Amino acid sequence: MLNKEKTQFRQSKQRNRILELLRSTDSHPTADWIYAQLKKEFPKLSLGTVYRNLSTLIDQGLVNKIHFGSTFDRFEANTKPHYHLICESCGKIFDFNMKIYENLNEQAKQLTTFTINYHKLDFYGICQECSQSE
Amino acid sequence: MLNKEKTQFRQSKQRNRILELLRSTDSHPTADWIYAQLKKEFPKLSLGTVYRNLSTLIDQGLVNKIHFGSTFDRFEANTKPHYHLICESCGKIFDFNMKIYENLNEQAKQLTTFTINYHKLDFYGICQECSQSE
DNA sequence: GTCCGTGCAAAAGCTTTGCAGCCTT
DNA sequence: AAGGCTGCAAAGCTTTTGCACGGAC
Numbered sequence: 001m002l003n004k005e006k007t008q009f010r011q012s013k014q015r016n017r018i019l020e021l022l023r024s025t026d027s028h029p030t031a032d033w034i035y036a037q038l039k040k041e042f043p044k045l046s047l048g049t050v051y052r053n054l055s056t057l058i059d060q061g062l063v064n065k066i067h068f069g070s071t072f073d074r075f076e077a078n079t080k081p082h083y084h085l086i087c088e089s090c091g092k093i094f095d096f097n098m099k100i101y102e103n104l105n106e107q108a109k110q111l112t113t114f115t116i117n118y119h120k121l122d123f124y125g126i127c128q129e130c131s132q133s134e
Numbered sequence: 135m136l137n138k139e140k141t142q143f144r145q146s147k148q149r150n151r152i153l154e155l156l157r158s159t160d161s162h163p164t165a166d167w168i169y170a171q172l173k174k175e176f177p178k179l180s181l182g183t184v185y186r187n188l189s190t191l192i193d194q195g196l197v198n199k200i201h202f203g204s205t206f207d208r209f210e211a212n213t214k215p216h217y218h219l220i221c222e223s224c225g226k227i228f229d230f231n232m233k234i235y236e237n238l239n240e241q242a243k244q245l246t247t248f249t250i251n252y253h254k255l256d257f258y259g260i261c262q263e264c265s266q267s268e
Numbered sequence: 269g270t271c272c273g274t275g276c277a278a279a280a281g282c283t284t285t286g287c288a289g290c291c292t293t
Numbered sequence: 294a295a296g297g298c299t300g301c302a303a304a305g306c307t308t309t310t311g312c313a314c315g316g317a318c
Contacts (some may be wrong), residue, residue, distance in 0.1 A: 010272055010317050022211035028227040030208055031308080046275045051308060053273085054209055066208040066218070066227065073282085074164055075188055077156035084200070085248050093162040093200065098245050104235075108257050111232055114219050116176040116259040123242050125250040144292050144297050165283080180300045185283060187298090207307080 009060065014042060015053040019062060028066060083121045089130035096123065143194065148176060149187040154194060162200060217255045223264035230257065 017038055022029065029037075033071035035050045074093060083096040101121075108116050151172055156163065163171075169184045191197035212229060221227040233254075242250050 006272075008272080008318090012317080014274075014275055019211065021207060028208040028210050031245070034209075041239060042195060042274095043209050044275060047307090048276080048309075049274055052310095054275095055309095061213060062211065064209060064210050064213050074162045074174060075156060075168075075197050076198050076200060077153065077196065079195060079198050083171045085246060085250075087248075088251070094248070095160060096242070096246070101238075104255070105257070108232060112230065114221075114228070114257070114259050115261075115265055116219075116257050117222070118162060118259075119257045121238070121253060123239070123248070123250050123253045125248050127249075127251075128247045131249055133290095140295080140297075142293085146292080146298055148299075176299095178300060179284090180302095182284075182301080183299055186285095189284095190298095 009056065009077075012037070014045065014049055015056065015123070017041065017055050018050065019057055022057075083123065084130070085123050085127070087127035087130055088124055089126050092127060094127070106108060143190065146187075148179065148183055149170070151175065151192065152184065152187050153191055156191075156197060206255055213251070217257065219257050219259070219261070220262055222259040223260050226261060228261070 018034055021034060021037060027033075031047065031050050031054060034054075035045065035047050038050070039045050040096040046077050054063060054065075056065055058065060076095075079094060083100070085096045085100050087094075087110050088090075104121075108114075108119070141259050144152060152168055155168060155171060161167075165181065165184050165188060168188075169179065169181050172184070188197060188199075192199055210229075215234050217230040217232050217234070219230045220226075221228075236254055238255075239250050242248075242253070
C-alpha cells in the first residue's frame, strides 16, 4: 500500500503539469486521459510516468484517487440495500446493520438537477480485530 | 455494460454452488476466492466460468458487485472532503456541493465496535444532459 | 555528485472472450 | 435438437516495475 521511502521530492515539468491539469478540470480524469492530454506537450511522455507521478502527488496529499479500494471486484449475495464498513488495515468488508437514510436522497435532490436514484455509503476505519493487534 | 442477450437461463451445478457459497458467507469474496473454494468440488473449474456466472447472477439480480463502477481509477485535485454524483448513463462523476454529514460518523460509532474514521457517500442517478437526450 | 524522475519495454494482475464440446431443457 | 454452459487458452486492459540515462538540487 505504501510507496518506497524517499528522502525528498524534486520538481519535474511533467509532475507540475499533471497537477495543473487536475486542478483545471472537474472531470475526474483517468490516468490515460491525462496521458493523452500531456502527450501533446511531452511527445515522449510515458504512461508509467503518469502513474508514478499520480502516486507521488497522492503521497504529497495533493491529489485523491476515487474508487480507492481493493484492486479486484468483490461480490455479495445480500442484494438488499445496506451500508458497508471497510477496514483500512486488513481490507475486510463488513455489512453494516444501520438503517438506510432515505432522506439523504431527498435532501440531495433539492441541491441538484441530477435525477438521484440511490446512494452508496461506506464507512472506513479499523475493525476490532486489527485494533487489538496494534 | 450490458451482457449479450440471452433468451433464457439454464441451471448449472457450478452456478448453483457459486450462489450457495455467496449466500453462506459474509466475507464479500473475490472471484478468485470463490474459484479456490469450488476448485475442490470441480477440479476442472476455470476462472472464466466463475466470472461468467457471477455476471449472470448479477443479471438475475441475485448478486451484487461491490465497488461497482468504472474499471479504471479516477483522480481529482480536490482533496477536501466532498461527496460525488455519478451518472449511471454516461459514467461521468461530478463533485457534489452538499454539506458533509459529520454526524453520520457519530451515529455509526454507536452501532459498532469498528473504529470509524470517515465515510464516503456517492449518489447515483442520471445527469441533466443524459436526462434530456433520452 | 547524489539520487530522483523519465522513457521504454516487459511484466503483473484482474477480467473478458473465442472456440469446440457437453449438458440442460 | 437448440442453444446455454464449461474448460481451456489467449487476449485485453489497467497498472506496476526494472533498467539505464538525464535532470534537479
